[in-house]
Amino acid sequence: MxxxxxxxxxxxxxxxxxxxxxxxxxxxxxxxxxxxxxxxxxxxxxxxxxxxxxxxxxxxxxxxxxxxxxxxxxxxxxxxxxxxxxxxxxxxxxEALAIEEDDTIHYEAWELKILTDFFEGERLKEIPASRKKREVVLRWLAEKFDREKRYSEKEINSIIGRHHPDFATLRRELIGGALMERKDGIYWRKEAQN
Amino acid sequence: MxxxxxxxxxxxxxxxxxxxxxxxxxxxxxxxxxxxxxxxxxxxxxxxxxxxxxxxxxxxxxxxxxxxxxxxxxxxxxxxxxxxxxxxxxxxxxEALAIEEDDTIHYEAWELKILTDFFEGERLKEIPASRKKREVVLRWLAEKFDREKRYSEKEINSIIGRHHPDFATLRRELIGGALMERKDGIYWRKEAQN
DNA sequence: TTCTTAATTTGATATCTATCTAATTAGATA
DNA sequence: TATCTAATTAGATAGATATCAAATTAAGAA
The missing domain is CATH 1.10.10.10 (Winged helix-like DNA-binding domain superfamily/Winged helix DNA-binding domain)
Structure with a gap:
């Protein structure tokens, strides 16, 4: 999931x-x-x-x-x-197209704990104050966006809004955390860099 | 076509x-x-x-x-x-692909459409409000003037007047559109600058 | 021959999208 | 102000095609 x-x-x-x-x-x-x-x-x-x-x-x-x-x-x-x-x-x-069998994100045990702690189903109960924990939540949020798609700010707000009312803060954190990028009012998911 | x-x-x-x-x-x-x-x-x-x-x-x-x-x-x-x-x-x-696709012909096709839309024979039915279309009409008008000749304002008005009653507006537009130049009451066609 | 297995072809269906008309927005002009 | 024009958005439709199940082909193997 x-x-x-x-x-x-x-x-x-x-x-x-x-x-x-x-x-x-x-x-x-x-x-x-x-x-x-x-x-x-x-x-x-x-x-x-x-x-x-x-x-x-x-x-x-x-x-x-x-x-x-x-x-x-x-x-x-x-x-x-x-x-x-x-x-x-x-x-x-x-070769870059070669399928990587396991491209999925591995949530470690403690990350799963954070997620279950802060989420009630799909709803984020509160934005974690600690940077580490907030990062976990943000990565989860970023998964809600399709890498191939481009989003308007309105769309971004709407999607984030499904999980927490303070979409503005979360949107800024996604950009600040380098999980998403913005240009000319268009948002998209940033490439994973490993 | x-x-x-x-x-x-x-x-x-x-x-x-x-x-x-x-x-x-x-x-x-x-x-x-x-x-x-x-x-x-x-x-x-x-x-x-x-x-x-x-x-x-x-x-x-x-x-x-x-x-x-x-x-x-x-x-x-x-x-x-x-x-x-x-x-x-x-x-x-x-780029090459587009260059190969004969661009001038397409451009002429578009120009021709504008010209047939706005002209009844040699008579300009109305001055196009849109800048792009007006440019086409003005370029057509400019062709009525010899590049080597110098014209008085009276001559200019007369020649433009054959095509549309509002020669004053069109004369000004020819100058404003950099298709003709004026100095000391003498008018002449400007060199094309592509 | 008959059976088995891999691949392709056929036909049906569901999704996607290019295109249009009509309605709307936004600038410029009168 | 009202009006025009260019562009976009909304909504509808038609055509294309990715996918699958069923039928067919092709090549061994028994």
Whole structure:
């Protein structure tokens, strides 16, 4: 119940491949290769409706493949090449995809004790004052987030809120404890670093 | 219209991304990273049924990502690294892909749409409110002026006036949009600066 | 031949998602 | 203020496909 989770590398690559495995999105990247463009412009070029393009842009942006600046009411998107370069490198590291039989988190006996002490089912009774104990609780919380997903602050608050009312403090601790990262109001789970 | 012409790069990359954008298939690649394996073996490792694995193997094999040798009734699959390497390189050419896809033609297509939308023959029906569209119309208007000539304001007004009554606004926009320049009551077309 | 075992193919189903229209938001303009 | 335009969000739908069970094929072995 406290366990499971997939290979981080795999989840990461999967997210990128999914983003790039759509003809419209590849074409969008094509149109943005040379110049920044507005939503409507892309829509006209690809013969799609604006909402469809918005949908795709959001997906690409969630992976940091695009960035956007606004000029009046028009949103101008441009391509970020760095993530593509990174992915290109990662692809050659196939061994990294090799399944690790035991990638699950091992909670040691005392950690389990902390969890059962501070939790009532899924509800966190109180935030531990001691740093060590708080870390255990935070790692448990971090497991509630999918590594491949990107979250808005609202989503983060909602998910944490299921376990404890003071989601603001816990959210900050997740960032401070380097379990999650944030950029431009988007949150995601940080890679495990062992 | 030209969009539907299969761009070789795009079609090629799309096929690969689609093949790799599935969790099970990535895991299969993972299991094959170090050793060749039979269908049943993979099925057990990934907790899938044999038909499902067959399905995935077929897709990967179609792209030459795998090869197979048979030994009795068992089929042993192994990974081909070369296509992966090639794809990894191609990814960096996403820019090239877009450049190859004739960008000017698309841009003209979009421009043409704007122009036919806003023009009735040579007459501009209305001045587009959107900046992007107005730019297209202004560039069209600027073409009506010879790069070598110098014009008086009266001449400018007359020429613009053939296309729209509000020549004053359009004249100002041509200057503001850096398509024309003025000094001492003399107007001339500005050099294109790409 | 008949049986057994591994793999594939077929067919059905459930999930996912690209796309659209309609509604909403937010800036800019009049 | 009200109005326009660009973009996003919400909701609905259609098409794609991952998965499985059942049927079929293929290659030994008895």
């Amino acid at each position: 406290f366990l499971f989770m997939a290979n981080a590398h795999l989840a990461n690559m999967l997210a990128f491949f999914k983003a790039l495995s759509d003809e419209s999105r590849l074409k969008i990247i094509g149109t943005l290769a040379n110049s920044e463009r507005s939503v409507e412009e892309i829509a006209t070029l690809l013969d799609l409706k604006a909402p469809t393009v918005s949908h795709h842009l959001a997906k690409l942006k969630a992976l940091d493949l695009l960035s956007m600046r606004t000029e009046g009411t028009t949103h101008l998107y441009r391509l970020n090449m760095e993530p593509l370069r990174a992915l290109s490198k990662q692809m050659l590291a196939v | 030209f969009l539907f012409m299969a761009n070789a790069h795009l079609a090629n990359m799309l096929a690969f991304f689609k093949a790799l954008s599935d969790e099970s298939r990535l895991k299969i690649i993972g299991t094959l990273a170090n050793s060749e394996r039979s269908v049943e073996e993979i099925a057990t490792l990934l907790d899938l049924k044999a038909p499902t694995v067959s399905h995935h193997l077929a897709k990967l094999k179609a792209l030459d990502l795998l090869s197979m040798r048979t030994e009795g009734t068992t089929h042993l699959y192994r990974l081909n690294m070369e296509p992966l390497r090639a794809l990894s390189k191609q990814m960096l050419a996403v």
